[in-house]
Each structure stands twice: as structure tokens, then as C-alpha cells.
Amino acid sequence: MNSAKISSVSYYLPERILSNSDIAELFPEWSVEKISAKTGISTRHIAATDEFASDMAVNAAKKLFHENKIDPNDIEYIILSTQTPDYYLPSTACIIQDKLGVPTSSGATDITLGCSGYVYALGLAKGLVESGQVSNVLVLTSDTYSKFINEADKSVRTIFGDAATATLVELDAAGESISGITYGTDGSGAKSLIVPNGGLRKGTAISPRSEPMLRELNSNGYDLYMDGPDIFNFTIKVVPEALGKILTKADVRKDEIDLFVFHQANAFMLDHLRKKLEIEDEKFIVSMSDIGNTVSSTIPIALSKLVEEDKLKPGMTVLLLGFGVGLSWGGMVVKWR
Known part of the structure; x- marks a missing residue:
């Protein structure tokens, strides 16, 4: 029986950093220590004004390819988990397929999930591989919640950061691993x-x-x-x-x-x-x-x-x-x- 495994994982973080000191300057009633104590967070990365979900996901995927010597031509399916797509339509995964140079014979789809999205995407990837539809799936996550956040709302500004990840799921000859x-x-x-x-x-x-x-x-x-x-x-x-x-x-x-x-x-x-x-x-x-x-x-x-x-x-x-x-x-x- 075909089995799926996680072969490799990489991530990308935007360059801009929002520190607790930055937030405390905007909201003097919340000290650096208070923010750290309430959230366990000291810094978070924020996407640039002209940086969106597809850009970050592409960077994460390229890093995965480079670190693990993966040829984009070998990718057979892309699943992107995001709640901050570039557009209402087309699917951001389709844009990513083109940017990465993944073959047009590959599948590509978005799933609109947040905190549970990675698990859902892995579950779908496992199904695609184990049913024999494809031999591998590039699972991507990418969210730019900072673009949704009202700058005057410290309750969420202290918590969320932007990031993207890339995971390769493929056939596993050693038996079930998911x-x-x-x-x-x-x-x-x-x-x-x-x-x-x-x-x-x-x-x-x-x-x-x-x-x-x-x-x-x-x-x-x-x-x-x-x-x-x-x-x-x-x-x-x-x-x-x-x-x-x-x-x-x-x-x-x-x-x-x-x-x-x-x-x-x-x-x-x-x-x-x-x-x-x-x-x-x-x-x-x-x-x-x-x-x-x-x-x-x-x-x-x-x-x-x-x-x-x-x-x-x-x-x-x-x-x-x-x-x-x-x-x-x-x-x-x-x-x-």
C-alpha cells in the first residue's frame, strides 16, 4: 500500500521586525514586560507593503528546493493554506505554480484555513499520495495577517506575525508515517x-x-x-x-x-x-x-x-x-x- 511521509520542511520570514519596544511606544500603558508576560512574544515579522502571500510562499518553497536539492519540475501538486490570498480570484496556488516553474501538468489549489490549515493540508496531501493520484505534494502555508490588523488595536497587534512555510509530502517505502x-x-x-x-x-x-x-x-x-x-x-x-x-x-x-x-x-x-x-x-x-x-x-x-x-x-x-x-x-x- 502507498504511504505518505513528510520529507522536508522550510520556512520564510519577512525582513521587517515589530518588537515589543515598538508596540510599547505606541501604547505606553502596555510595557515591554507586560506584552512579553501576556503573550510570550518579544518580536514578530511583518510583510512589506508590497509583499503578499504568493511572494512569501515562493520564497519558502525556493528555500526548501535549495536546501533539499529538489527540482521544481518534479513537483506534481501544490496545496496552499492561506486566509490572505493575493486576490479573490484566481487561486493564489496557481500564481505560485507559475512563479516556481512547476510543470503545468501539476495540480494547484488553495484551502482557506488558518490555525488548523497545516494539518488539513497534510491530510489532503496524504490522501492524494496514498490514492495514487500523485507521488508528491508541495504543501505551502502563507499568511499576512498584519495587513488585516488595525494598527490601533493592540489586542491583536501584539500577537500575530507574518510567515510562510514549505513542506514536501511524498511516497514512503518504509510504511505509514502519518x-x-x-x-x-x-x-x-x-x-x-x-x-x-x-x-x-x-x-x-x-x-x-x-x-x-x-x-x-x-x-x-x-x-x-x-x-x-x-x-x-x-x-x-x-x-x-x-x-x-x-x-x-x-x-x-x-x-x-x-x-x-x-x-x-x-x-x-x-x-x-x-x-x-x-x-x-x-x-x-x-x-x-x-x-x-x-x-x-x-x-x-x-x-x-x-x-x-x-x-x-x-x-x-x-x-x-x-x-x-x-x-x-x-x-x-x-x-x-
């Missing part, structure tokens, strides 16, 4: 994390509190809104349930997992989850202090950094779990090859 895939969706929580303006339908219709004037903001045309307490309560409820389902479906025990790589939402939430789930500190990855919450890119960046630091080695078992905007969640167990 298992226990679990998904979840609760669209009733769509109102809790939303860009109310700039789309075809006003978001204030389902999320009245996202109205910029009610938040004492002058609209920037997008005005990303997040109900922090709602997102926190959702996460604390669904993550333990999802973790149990993943372990059961993968037929592994919690103590057999070498590393737990969750969506890097913020340090406070991650610490609460770790304690609630009784996961050893050394197995629970927190990797966001210098990049912030990069939405769909948090998990693959964490994986890439673990490889760079020689903390993720072949044969190790890793549990991935993404959760957030949608509301949506998804997880899986990966045997690292």
Missing part, C-alpha cells in the same frame, strides 16, 4: 475570530462586537477582530478531546509521543494546555517568542526549528494539533522519517 488524523469544525464560533470588512458580506452581521466603532477604532478596511476569552474557552474544551481521539486512532499511548507540537497561539494558552493535559515540559514545544503567532505556519516553523536544533530526529514520534479560526481544529501523529 496516522490518527482527526478533524473538527464548529462554525457557530465564526464570530469569535473574523475580518468583518473587505469581503463580500459584512462580518458585523454575525459578529456585532467586531464593529470598529464599538472598539473605538477608525476602520482600515479590514479590522481583524478576535474575542480572546471565547477562543481560549473553545481551545480548552476541544484540545483535550481531540488529543484523545488522535491517540486512539493512531493506536499509540501518550507516553509514546516524543514531541507535542501544537499551534503556537500564545504562551499563556500553551502553558495552560500543557498543565491540563499533563505533558512533560521537555516534550511540549513552545516556539514563538521571536516570530509570534504565524497562523497556519506555526506548526511547520516549529518542526523546521526542531530539525535545525537537532531535537527532531528520524524515528521520533510527533503529535501535531492545530486549532483556532473557523472555528476549526485538526491533528495527527507523524513518525518522523
